[in-house]
Amino acid sequence: xxxxxxxxxxxxxxxxxxxxxSVCTQAQNDPSLRREKASALLEHNGHKLLLDANAPDLxxxxxxxxxxxxxxxxxxxxxxxxxxxLRTGKGPTIPxxxxxxxxxxxxxxxxxxxxxxxxxAKPFEPFHWQDITITPLPLIHSKLCLGYGxxxxxxxxxxxxxxxxLPPETEAWLAQRNxxxxxxxxxxxxxxxxxLRLSKNHNDISQILDISExxxxxxxxxxxxxxxxxxxxxxHPEFFNQSLHLxxxxxxxxx
Ligand SMILES: [Zn+2]
Ligand SMILES: [Zn+2]
Ligand SMILES: [Zn+2]
Numbered sequence: 001x002x003x004x005x006x007x008x009x010x011x012x013x014x015x016x017x018x019x020x021x022s023v024c025t026q027a028q029n030d031p032s033l034r035r036e037k038a039s040a041l042l043e044h045n046g047h048k049l050l051l052d053a054n055a056p057d058l059x060x061x062x063x064x065x066x067x068x069x070x071x072x073x074x075x076x077x078x079x080x081x082x083x084x085x086l087r088t089g090k091g092p093t094i095p096x097x098x099x100x101x102x103x104x105x106x107x108x109x110x111x112x113x114x115x116x117x118x119x120x121a122k123p124f125e126p127f128h129w130q131d132i133t134i135t136p137l138p139l140i141h142s143k144l145c146l147g148y149g150x151x152x153x154x155x156x157x158x159x160x161x162x163x164x165x166l167p168p169e170t171e172a173w174l175a176q177r178n179x180x181x182x183x184x185x186x187x188x189x190x191x192x193x194x195x196l197r198l199s200k201n202h203n204d205i206s207q208i209l210d211i212s213e214x215x216x217x218x219x220x221x222x223x224x225x226x227x228x229x230x231x232x233x234x235x236h237p238e239f240f241n242q243s244l245h246l247x248x249x250x251x252x253x254x255x
Contacts, residue, residue, distance in 0.1 A: 001132065001152055002043045003159075003183070003253045006055045007036030008223045008246075010187050010202070011078035016227050023230045035249050037078050038161055038224040040183070042150070044130050051148070051159055058082040064091030069129055070115075072098035073161060074145035075105040087113030097121050099136070101144045121146055124173070137170045139163035142201050149173065150255075157255050158217075161185035161224045164200055165207055174215040180255055182217035183247065184208065185224040189232035205229065205239065212244065221247040 007013075014035040015024035027033040039052035047068040055061065059082070073079055075098070086094070087108070093116050098104075100120040109117055121127070121136040123146065128134070135149040140163050147160035147170065156177045160166070162185050166174075174182065187202035197204055202224060203211075212220050220243060222229075233239070233246055240246065 001150065001155070001157070001255045003157065003181075003255065004041045004043070005183075005221075005223065005247050005249060005251045005253075006039045006041055008038060008225055008249050008251075009035035010224050010226050011037055011076075012226065013037060014225070014227050014230065019227060021227055021231055023227045023234070033248075035225060037081075038185075039079070040159060044132060044152075047130055049129055052079040053082040053086065054079055055082060059085055059089070064089055067094050070094055070096045071121075071129075071134070071148065072096060073139075073147065073159075074099055074141060074143050075101050075103070075108075076143055076162070077105060079162075080105050080108070083108055083115060087111065087115045089114055095119055097127070099144045099146045121148075124169070135173070137173060138167050139170065140165050140167060149177070149179075151177075152255075154178075155180055155255050157181040157183070157253075159183045162202055164198070164202055166211055171211065171214055174217070179215065179217040181219045181221055181253055182211075182215065183221045183223055183253075184211070186222040187224050187226045187229060189229055205232070208244075209239075217243075219243050219245065221245045221253070223247050 015027040037054040042049040050070045095116045097119045123138045126133050126135045133151045137147040139145040139147050149158045188204035190206045191197040191204045
């Protein structure tokens with residue numbers, strides 16, 4: 001299994017439009033530091049599975065016939081925006097596995113075009129793509145949202161975005177396995193006020209440390225990053241080590 005991070009930022013991306021903070025200024029000057037909206041590509045046995053569909057160059061990068069399956073975490077616009085361009089295309093139908101959200105996003109269900117939304121992922125009901133077992137894992141977000149655990153020949157990784165904390169049953173599932181890589185939403189520096197933290201839609205760095213402690217993944221890769229988190233991370237390099245990583249766009253992970 002090879003996972004490529006197509007994007008590692010939240011919906012505002014990096015650099016943020018008009019922002020002159022140090023992170024955004026550096027990213028303006030150095031394209032390798034730019035970050036697109038969070039999504040990923042899983043490649044296995046010569047087939048391609050997209051995890052969310054929002055890459056700005058998605059149509060050029062994946063010509064007709066090259067996408068085997070799309071797996072959606074949730075129907076927030078910043079995770080599905082490319083489906084609106086994709087659905088009007090020609091070529092083979094693309095199955096889209098997604099949470100059982102009755103509303104979806106805008107009129108995608110009504111006018112699916114070449115997309116097939118009939119496959120619904122249900123919490124803890126595993127399904128197969130190629131010879132990989134995929135288990136949908138509930139997350140905590142303002143819209144029905146699922147992370148996914150991927151298991152193949154005793155190896156396991158998880159993709160968990162968007163979320164604020166993890167439900168106990170999801171943590172238990174992860175803690176019971178040797179998770180080689182946990183790719184997880186982390187949008188904020190530490191938020192001291194618990195009430196404020198609970199009101200957010202995404203993890204802060206202290207929640208990440210708690211989850212790491214309880215689930216013990218071998219590696220934790222942070223995605224859905226914001227410029228404020230990155231600015232904080234640059235000032236606190238001691239928080240990061242060989243098993244806690246800030247992911248970057250186009251980074252490849254072999255599992
Ligand atoms: Zn998001
Ligand atoms: Zn900025
Ligand atoms: Zn979201």
